[in-house]
Amino acid sequence: MLIVYHNGATVVELANVKAFDVDKFSLKSISSALIEVAKNHPEEILVWCHIDFKLQLNVSAIEKLLHHKKVLLSYNPSDIPFLDSAIGYIDASLFIQINKAVPFPTWQMSSIVGCVNSEVLLALNNEITLDKNFDYFLCSLGKLMMPKGLLCYSEPQLLKNESKSIIAKTSQYTLFRFVKQHYRTRWVFLLLFNLFIYERKFPLLPFLFSLFYKNRSKTNINLDDIKVQSSRKVIDKATVDVIIPTIGRKNYLYDVLKDFSKQTLLPKKIIIVEQNPETESTTELDYLTNEKWPFEIQHIFTHQAGVCNARNLALNETQSEWVFLADDDNRFEATLLSDIFSKVEQYGNEVVTTSYPQKNEIKKYTKVIQWPTFGAGNSFVPRAILTDVKFNKAFEFGYGEDGDFGMQLRNLGYDILYLPEPEILHLKAPVGGFRTKPVLRWHNESIQPKPSPTIMLYQMAHCSKEQMNNYKTILFFKYYKFQTIKNPIRYYIYFQKQWQRSVFWANKLNKQNEI
Template sequence: MIIAYHNTKNIIELANVSAFSVDKAKGNSIVEVLIQVAEAYPDEILIWCHQSLKGQLNISEIEQLFHHKKLLLSYNPSKIPYLNATIGYIDTSHFAGINSDVSFGTWQMSSAVGGIHSTVLLAVKYKVTFDKNFDYFLCSLAKLAMPKGLLCYSEPKLLKQKVATTLPKASAFTLFRFVKQHYKTQWVFLLLLNLFLYERKFPLLPFISSFFYRNRIKTTIDLDDIIVQSSRKVIDKATVDVIIPTIGRKDYLYDVLKDFSKQTLLPNTIIIVEQNPKEGSESELDYLTNEEWPFQIQHIFTHQAGACNARNLALNQTQSEWVFLADDDIRFGADFFEKAFEQINKSGVKAVSFSCLLKGQKQSFTTVFQWITFGSGCSFVAKDSLKDCEFNMGYEFGFGEDGDFGMQLRNKGCDVLYLPHPEILHLKAPMGGFRTKPVLQWQNDKIQPKPSPTIMLYQLLHHSAAQRNSYKTTLFFKYYRLQSIKNPFKYFAHFQKQWDRSVFWANELRKQNEI
């Protein structure tokens, strides 16, 4: 481990090195010096730390935090990141924000304190521009490399405790430049529009200046040669419980159970929550007791329909070290569990979603990376990470419960990775025969809410004000050509009423479900 202390512009001290001196790199930027150090020490963890935080650097934790090589960690003790909340007008993913209390996946890196392995810097040194502004370089590197498999986190354990320190913040010129270089060009126009609509600002010069910078989206970064083998022990007993909500899919569920029975590593218990809202109905799953199964089956029958409720009932019954959240219409190979644990062990994380595609569907993602959502029918989660997590009933019969559950995990410091292998086949079976269309609370509203109140609920719970406003702007343009009101002023007035009803009902869902 090599530590570089800096003053935001230059490295002023290098610790734990013998063959490299600061004087040798005098006049070079922080990034250029780190590259030189990486070339001299190609198998080391490189740590940077602002001189004001030297006494707070948590050196004893660093080697444990860097449990494999494909990591980029940093931490900003300030509540305001380098690129402030305004970036939410462009980036509506959770990666644009930071929960600074826990380890949290983000591309918002900081020069305050952080680290990266030499092999990563050497892999990108001919691909990523060495910006003199160290914060800009770090954010750019993370934004470009996250989709390629670099795992990027805000990590509070890098410091012993939070301390006040003055760090650079991006100007309006820098913000527009970042958007131009890391998003499609149309987003620069959208940023200008959103700033005008919601903040009554019109930064014309920063907008114009951004067009003097080249876009970096097509930068080719290849990190596949960096072998990932985590030193963390996330698997002990390798025991797993499976939860499956089902309704009217008797034959599909049977096939899934047969796949489980052929596993080289068998599950301990499969918890099936069968729903049939028809009064007086009984279970149709006779094979659960008529046949012998090589695992315990816990069968819960309920007249209450709804996947959120069903999964919560099952989660409360889990006891094994790991939980596999499955669907009743998936198929997989006999070595699925065995290979799944191999991949989890390599990555050293406690929540993963596996590739789950339709037959003939081409896989778009072939590398392990930080997942933007969560798959409630294709995910493994460690039991200890599920404490106090549940599927929010406010999303029942709507959309957003998967993403919300993923955010609950992330806000506890449990990141979710996407694993392309082993694969799951999703049959996407037709709806079962016992389903009735639910009567939604807003169904008879004269002004129908837009977006769906469950989508708005997710927006209110997990997005910043800037992100919600950006979503509002894009939704306005998206549906303008699809509706009958062609007068833009009348359409806006109607759209605003729909938006307000959506906010109203989303808040009602929060109250009713105590979210």
């Protein structure tokens, strides 16, 4: 482990680094110094730390935290991020609003403290400019490498305590430059527009200067040669229970059970929650008792419809070490469960979501990456952490329950990884399922809420103020061509009323269905 201490501008001290003199780096940027150290120590862990935090650096924890070679960690004890919260005006992802209390996925790295394996820096191969501003370089590194399979986290355990902080707030010139270099050009215009609309600012010069910078997104960085084998032990017994909510899909569910019966690693128990809102109805799943199955089947029949309620009922009945959240219209190979456990062991990550293509759909993501949502029909979760989360019934019959469930997991410190292999085929059956939804309370209102109150509820719960305002801006323009009011001023007034009704119903849902 090699430690580089800096003062924010240059390297001032080296620990465990031989053949280097600090004076050698006096005229070099911190990022250049790190690359040079990496070239001379290609198999080491590189740590950077601001000199003011030297005594707080938790050196003894670093090797455990950096549990495989494709991990990038940093921590900023300040509540003010380097790029400012205004980055939310153009980035709607969950990586923007960071929970500082737990390890949290984000590309927003910090110069205060952090660590990475030398192999990651060597893989850059001069594809990224070694910016003089170290915070800018680190954020650029995280933003560009995260989609390529680098797992990036804010990790509070890098410091022993948070008695002091350094505020390195960026200028608007830097913010606009970062947006231009890491997003599509149109987002620079959107940033300017949102700053004017919501903050009454019009930073014309930062906007104009940013247009001269070249975008960095199309880099040829490849991390595939970096081998991953986590030192963490997250699997003990490798037993799994499966939960499946179902409604009106007898034949599809039968095929799913047959696929499970052929698994090389059989599930211990499959919990099926069958729903039929007809009060006089009874189960149609006769094959659950007429046939023999190589696992226990627990069948719950209920007249209460709703996928959130169904999954919560099933989760309460799980007993094995792991839980597979499945769906009633999936198909998969016989090695699905064993292959997933192999990936979990390799990456040392507790929560994974598999590739979930429909028939003839081309797979878009081919690398193991940090997933921005959660698949409620194709995910593995340890049962031990499910005692603190559940599907929020405020989202029942709406949208966002799976994303909300994923955010609950992340706010407990559990990231969600996407696995391109193995994959689960999603048939998206045209019959039954939860696509038959009841008439919701706001459907008969004269002013229809926009967006859907459940989408608004998710925004209010998990997005920053800037992200919500950006969502409002985009929705305003996208919805314009689909509605009948063509006078822009009248449309704006009506849209504001729709937005307020959505906020009203979102708050009402939240109060009536508090977890």
